[in-house]
Structure formats: structure tokens, C-alpha cells
Amino acid sequence: MAGQGGYRPADEPAVAVDVTVPSIARAYDAVLGGKDNYAADRAVADQLRRTMPAIGELAWSNRAILGRTVRHLAAEAGIRQFLDLGAGLPTMENTHQVAQRHAPAARVVYIDNDPIVLAHGRALLEENDRTAVVTADLRAPEAVLADPGVRRLIDLSEPVAVLLVGMLHHLHDDEDPAGLVDAYMSAVPPGSHLVVTHFCDTGPDARELQETFLRFLGTGRFRTTAEIAAYFDGLDMLPPGLVPLPLWRPDTPVEEPLSTARRLMAGGVGRKP
Ligand SMILES: C[S@@+](CC[C@H](N)C(=O)[O-])C[C@H]1O[C@@H](n2cnc3c(N)ncnc32)[C@H](O)[C@@H]1O
DSSP: OTTTTOOSOTTOOSSSOOTTSOOHHHHHHHHTTOSSOOHHHHHHHHHHHHHOTTHHHHHHHHHHHHHHHHHHHHHTSOOOEEEEETOOSOOSSOHHHHHHHHOTTOEEEEEESOHHHHHHHHHHHOSSTTEEEEEOOTTOHHHHHHOHHHHHHOOTTSOOEEEEESOGGGSOGGGOHHHHHHHHHHHSOTTOEEEEEEEBOOSHHHHHHHHHHHHHTSOOOOBOHHHHHHTTTTSEEOTTOSEEGGGSSOSSOOOSSOOTGGGSEEEEEEEOO
């Protein structure tokens, strides 16, 4: 749980970070209503809320689909290894909690390049010897996949779930997100799965929010459905395909039409044949 434990004074970082510069992980935590964030991050969250008052709903829809996809992969698809790329700060229903509830032997490695994720994540996420938090830049797939912390838990000869949840839109086009997805999915065997959720260009509201993200956080690309679908090239999409987040196998009936905020991200799961 974000901020759990009260082990540091309110506005003092646990690791050496520049708290005057907002970070993606901490701004997201602020939008989710967590406590692992500082004034600069809360200022970004405020700006985002000014542009899209229901942005918190969008963020929580993202956490919810993460839980539903991981549950499906662990409980029904037989996946026992999860590589959570751009994992973020711990919050409710983290990947290992969901996966290990349904498959106690499941192994989970969280990757993030924000040192604060490691600092706050270790205590909460490394609850057992089947989970690990590794600080690494996911834009270097070879280094990530060769990291001893990854190799200890992830066997690349067995199917892996590669999670890029709420992550790829924080990469600019010139960082080649599609090439990165391809590098990870090429390294894992058939039967592996890819989970992607992504900001979706649904029209003027999306573009306005993109402006706010780019101006105040520096990243946040709202890509078209076709661009997001292309990340799954070569994979078999699981039904219902790439859809607005609340529509991916909802646990309870979803009221439609969806609100503008709930349509601003799309997600899906693909299986490597
Ligand atoms: C919006 S958060 C998503 C967290 C979580 N996956 C979720 O959906 O709830 C995106 C995360 O990606 C991380 N991130 C951004 N760029 C990264 C990079 N190049 N390498 C590793 N992590 C990165 C950020 O630090 C942040 O924690």
C-alpha cells in the first residue's frame, strides 16, 4: 500500500532523488491518491485533474485491468512467470499478490527505472523469494533480460507474461516502443503473453490531456487504436481484443456508453503462438 508504514517523514525522500522534478511513478501515485509523492508530483496531478477531472477513475481502471489480466494468466492460462515492466510504486493488488493468490508458485519480477520504486517496493513487494524488484531501464531489453535479479526468477525457456501496463505511452516515438515490445516478445517462448494498456487517442479530450501530460510531465503519448494494436503484431489476441479498459472481461456488468475518461485507455492481451 502506498505510503504504508510511515517510515519516513512526510516530505523527505527515502533515496537520493530530486523531489522538485516530478516523476512518472510518483505523479501516478498522486493521481491514484497514494502518499509516496511530493509537491511537484501533486502539482502535475492537479494539472491533470484540471484538464480531466475524472483522471483518477482512469488510473483505477488501469489498476483493475492489471488485476483481471494477471488473474486470467495465473488462474486460467497457466502462466507462472511475470515480468512487470514499468511496475510503478506498490499500491493495491500488486501483480505478485494477484498471481500468487491464484498460483502460489508464480514468480514475479518488477522492473522500474525510478529508484524510489525500489526503495519503497522492496519492503512491500519482496514478501517472498518468488518476487523481486530490479531497478533497470526497460529501454535496454538485453540488459534487463540478462540481469541476475531477473534470471534468478525468470526462466526464458518457459512461458512468460510480459506486462507493459500504463507504460508504453511514457515512451516517445523515437524511443521505438514497438521495437522494444518486439525485443521482449522475441526473447520469450511460444505460450508467452503480452499485456499492454495505453493512452488512446479518442479525440479532442485525449489530445488536450496529452498536451497537459507533455507540458507538465514530459511524457504521455495518446496513440491511435491502430498504433496500439500494432504492438501485438504476430500475437494471437485473446477475446475481446483491444478494448477500452473497463470492457476487458469485466467482473460485473459495465454501464455503457463509457464516460470520456474511461475510454481514454485501451488494453488487451496477446499470446505468442
Ligand atoms: C504510470 S506508471 C504504471 C505503473 C503500473 N504498471 C500500473 O499500470 O499501475 C509507469 C511506470 O513506468 C516507469 N518507467 C518509465 N520509463 C521507464 C523506463 N525507461 N524503464 C523502466 N521503467 C520506466 C515509471 O517510473 C513508472 O513507475
